[in-house]
Every structure is written in C-alpha cells, then in structure tokens.
Amino acid sequence: MLYVLVEAQLDVVFSDSDSVFKSDPFLPSLSLGSMMRSGKYDMIYGRKVKPPGVKKDEYHQEPIKGNTGFYYVSGGRKPRIMQHMFNVSIHWCDNRPGLDDQENFWDALVxxxxRKPKDKGFFACFHHCDSSQxxxxxxxxxxxxxxxxxxxYIDGAVDPRLGLQEPYHMVSYHATWVIGKEAKQKKLKGAGLWNPVCGKT
Incomplete structure (x- = not known):
C-alpha cells in the first residue's frame, strides 16, 4: 500500500470489510466528497466515537484516536510527509505487535x-481542519x-436503528464495537445494509 502511494502518488480511500456504503460516499454534496475535491487535505478520517454516539462539540476537534477503518489519503499532495508518517506508524507496529495497526497509527500520530520544528525527528506540523495551528x-x-x-459516515458506537433517523444522514455504517461475524451481521442488518446472499458464502 505504501509503495503504491509513494510510487504512483495516487489518492486512495481505504475501507474495512465491515464498513458498508448505503449510497455513493464520494458525492460532492457530502463532507468526504467535497473535502477530497477541495485538494486541501493529506488525510480525511472517520471519527472514533463512544456509545451512544456522536457529540456535537467533538466534530472537527483534534482527537486522541481516530478510526482508520475508512479514510482517505493523498499520495500526490505531499508524498514526502505521507511516506514519513506511514513509515513511523509501521515502526510502531513492529515494536508493538500486540496492538492493531489502527492503535499504532494514531498513537504514532499523537x-x-x-514535535516542534526545532525538535529532533520533526518532519511536519500537523494542522487539523480549520484550526490556527x-x-x-x-x-x-x-x-x-x-x-x-x-x-x-457512522461509527458502530451508534445503534444502527438510530443511524437511520435524524440527525443522522447515513451514507455508510461501520460495524464496530462488536466482534465476530454474527454480531457484525446483526448490526448491518439493523442498518438495512446486510445482503442475505452474503450469508450463504
């Protein structure tokens, strides 16, 4: 993946298999689609929220953890910085094999x-959304x-039935906060996103 980003300098969207689209997630009328088209961002990520769901005062606030189950990265905008960030996170994964790549990536990012420009190892200043950083x-x-x-783009901390109601406008649902095939199927069924044909394979 890193090789493709660096060598081809492509913009890439990553999605876990339990993150399911209800409609086109890249429409310009949606946040991800409009942000991608703006050309302003090196990474656009999904928030990692806790039950029962999203808090308004958290949106666009710099987090300690994000959700790398569905995110966008630009391989061509600033390839040096992007390569360095992924190399650092790979190093963290190598040193902490007991943790998944998502935990390691966000711990490394934090x-x-x-780091300040004068610090050893500094490679970029991290600018979050419209902050003054x-x-x-x-x-x-x-x-x-x-x-x-x-x-x-709804995290599994939200009850899937609530995700179909206001103030939500479900474009995708990520069946997190549960483990195992049956539990994830149940969540996706609740969101109306499970195809019964898939259960036959």
Whole structure:
C-alpha cells in the first residue's frame, strides 16, 4: 500500500470489510466528497466515537484516536510527509505487535504532532481542519488532516436503528464495537445494509 502511494502518488480511500456504503460516499454534496475535491487535505478520517454516539462539540476537534477503518489519503499532495508518517506508524507496529495497526497509527500520530520544528525527528506540523495551528510554517512542511462528517459516515458506537433517523444522514455504517461475524451481521442488518446472499458464502 505504501509503495503504491509513494510510487504512483495516487489518492486512495481505504475501507474495512465491515464498513458498508448505503449510497455513493464520494458525492460532492457530502463532507468526504467535497473535502477530497477541495485538494486541501493529506488525510480525511472517520471519527472514533463512544456509545451512544456522536457529540456535537467533538466534530472537527483534534482527537486522541481516530478510526482508520475508512479514510482517505493523498499520495500526490505531499508524498514526502505521507511516506514519513506511514513509515513511523509501521515502526510502531513492529515494536508493538500486540496492538492493531489502527492503535499504532494514531498513537504514532499523537506523538509526532507534539514535535516542534526545532525538535529532533520533526518532519511536519500537523494542522487539523480549520484550526490556527501551523501559522508561519511553510505549506510544504504541514500535514493537513480533518474528520469527515460523523453523522454521514457512522461509527458502530451508534445503534444502527438510530443511524437511520435524524440527525443522522447515513451514507455508510461501520460495524464496530462488536466482534465476530454474527454480531457484525446483526448490526448491518439493523442498518438495512446486510445482503442475505452474503450469508450463504
């Protein structure tokens, strides 16, 4: 994956198999689609929320953890920074094999974003959404990242039945917070996103 990003400099969207689309997630009228088209971001991620669901005051606030089960990265915008960030996270995975790549990636990101330009190992200033971070830092040394709308791209912390009601506008549902095939199927069925044909395989 890293090789494709660096060598081909493609923009890539990653999705876990338990993250299911209800409609086209890339429409320009949606947060992810409009943010991708803006060309302003190196990474657009889904928020990691806790039950019962999204809190309004968390949206666009820089998190300690995100959800890498569905996210966008730009391979061509700032390839040096992107390669460095993924290399750092791979190093964390190698050193902490007992944790999944999502935990390692976000733990690495939190450590790296605390570095100052004068610090050893500094490779980028981390600019989150429309914050005032990184003012005075040249653009080529800034990693721009932001969260997609969590009321459109819904985390499994939200009851799937509630995800079909206001204030949610379900575009995708990620069947997290449960383990195992049957539990994930149940969540996706509740969201109206399980195809019974899949259960026959």
């Amino acid at each position: 450590v790296e974003r605390k 990184c003012s005075g830092i040249e653009a080529e040394k800034v990693f721009d990242y932001c969260d997609m709308n969590p009321w459109e």
